[in-house]
Amino acid sequence: MTTTPTAVRLVSAVDAMKLADAGYRILDVREPVEWNEGHIPGATLLPLADLASRIAEVVPELDTPLLLHCAVGARSARAAAYLASIGYTDLVNLHGSLADWRAAGGAWEAPEQLLTPAQQRRYSRQTLIPEIGQAGQRKLLDSRVLLIGAGGLGSPAALYLAASGVGTIGLVDDDVVDESNLQRQVLHTVDRIGQPKTSSARTTLAALNPETVVVEHRERLSADNVERLIADYDVIVDGTDNFDTRYVLNDAAVRLRKPVVHGSIYRWDGQVTTFVPFEGPCYRCMYPIQPPEELAPSCAVAGVLGVLPGIAGMLQANEVFKLLLGVGETLAGRLLMFDAMSTEFNEVRIWRDPACPSCGEGSPWAAEEARDR
């Protein structure tokens, strides 16, 4: 026995509204991006491209009354013809545009627009991740991250933070690009040797993501400027090369309650951890007293494998994303050690020291924090 394919009825927006009220199931065959900009409440999104593979699961009964629509009626006409050909019996296509539907007083639901269509396209691979989504991407776009050092650790971190749409990246560095930096500081290029690192970095980051605002702080972090520099940022990425800066930064970050993602490297070895003031240990909890500077040979003295700051800086960026999004487990309370020579990761636990001069019980900043809590 053969069956004649069902005729698809074409209806106006006004008639479609009546059918919707009468219980017709509404299928929206547009793309998710269009759906996100607004849709008929109660409709089901089933893009034309997915129709053949998903219709049996979405609408298992062939006699379900279906009202199809797209933006102007063309895609839904094709969808309806296809559904008729495979046996669906009660098919109605909205003849006209969704603008007609809305003009006729049809119900409409437009979610708050978190991202522009361009942002939805650019960041689609990460907004697909359940822990990020559009809301998470919006957070990243509204976030401000400060990198202390636009060198080996700062380079990979800045590249990925900008690529992923972190809204504002501040760079603190008073150095200029040197030929010997290029082996590992991938923000910089041969033609920018002699330029300030912050401006070289800005050129690279602007090319990668013009939407990210890059703020140049062409100065060296010190006790005099640290609070001004970090005050307006959400997360600080520490990639400096000396104890002075690390201790100055630690104490100011504890005082202003800014999380610091710490990275340090030496030849084939790297260490990364995250300091979240008053939630986990700080740098002084690990090493209460600042060691003499000769215990911290810089890359210029000790040498470093180019990929090492790449790995450590990327691990730092990973920590930043979790802090900004408020998801996952950070390295707070754990020091991650990477040995590139044997390709081994190890970690040790680090504890908040009740006697820590910076964040411990006796510290005035701890008292202040407890008062505000």
Add this chain to the structure above:
Amino acid sequence: MTTIRIPPVLRETVGGSRMLSASGRTVAEVLDDLFASYPALRDRVTEGGELSSFVNVYVNDRDVRYRDGLATPVGEDDTVILLPAMAGGSR
């Protein structure tokens, strides 16, 4: 024998080794055994018979400062990690 991980900045004091073995039932004994073979390491890890405040010592993943310091017991299968403050970045 207990395994001791030597961090990069201390390797020059032990002839470049990354891992060494030593015997002892406590951190102090293990370190003394190590210092007997590598005297230059002693000054970098201890000061006046106490652990240097610039070097953290872990038995497995635990900081001995939060256990019994030099008297922290060490087993045959444990790993002792010496971890000096490392500030090196990349400029």
